[in-house]
Amino acid sequence: MTQQIIFSILAIAIALFSVLAVTSKRIIRSAIYLLFVLLATAGLFLMLNYHFLFAVQVTVYAGGIMVLFIMAIFLTHKPGKIMERRTNLKLILSMLLSSGGLVLCGYIILRNVTRTYNYLKVSEMNMQDIGHAMMGTGKYQFLLPFEAISLLLLTCIIGAIMIARKEKNIETNDNKDLDHQ
C-alpha cells in the first residue's frame, strides 16, 4: 500500500512536471521542471530496487546535466523573458499529433501487455555483481561498451572545447606573418 501511494505521487509528479516543462513560457522554469522530472525518475528507479541506477541518475542527470543547462541558460538568455512560440496552427497540429500518438500507444500497451511477469522479491542488487558485470569480458559482461563510453566521453570533451572556444585564427595568422617579417 505504501509503495502504491509513493508510486502514484511520483507518477503524478512526472506527468505534471513533464507537461509543464514543455509548455512553460519562461525558460528557466522549464529547466527547473525538467530537474523535478529527473528527480522523480530517480525515485522510480529506487522503487524498482536499482540503487546504482538511482545514484547515477541523481549525480549525472540531476547534478551534471542540469548544471550545464542552467549555466547555458544564464549565458545566453535573460532568464525571466517570455519565450516566443510557434504559430497557432502548428501548435494545434503538434498537439493533435502527440496526443494521438499517446492515445494509440496507450491503447496498444493496455490491450497487449497481458503477459504477466515474475517480480521476484529479491532484496537490493549486490554492488559486487554490478561491478563484476561492468568490468568483466565474458558473456553478459560489459567491459567493451564501458571502454567505448569512456572514449566517447573523452571525444565529447575535446569536441565541446573545440566548438565552444573563441576563434582567433585570423589574428594568430596575422601575428605569425608579423613575426616572420
Add this chain to the structure above:
Amino acid sequence: MGELIVNTSGGAPIPLTAYLIVSLIMFFAGIYGFFTRKNLILILISIELILNSVDINFAAFNRYLFPDRMEGLFYALFVIAISACETAVAIAIVINVYRKFGNTEVDNIQQMKN
C-alpha cells in the same frame, strides 16, 4: 498478443503497465515540446525528456521480465552517459550559435557557414 502467463510470485505491488504509461506520457510530452519550441535549449530539454522516458522503460522491463539479469540496467546506464555527451556538445554548439547570431532561435540558423 494476449499471451498469458500466471504471475508466479504475486508480490508485485505495482503493475508493469503503470511504469509504461508514466514513461509514455513523458515521451509524448517530449515530442510535443520538440515540435512546438523555437529555442535550441528548450528543444534540448525535450530531447532529455524523451531519453529519460526510454531509461524508465529499460529499467522496468528488466526488473519485471528478467529480474535475474542486468542488461536493461546497463543499457540505461549507457543511455545516461551518451545523453551527457550529447548535451555537452549540443550546449557548446548553442553557445557558438549565440555568439554568431545574438540569440538561440532555430529560425535564425539558415546556413551552416557564414
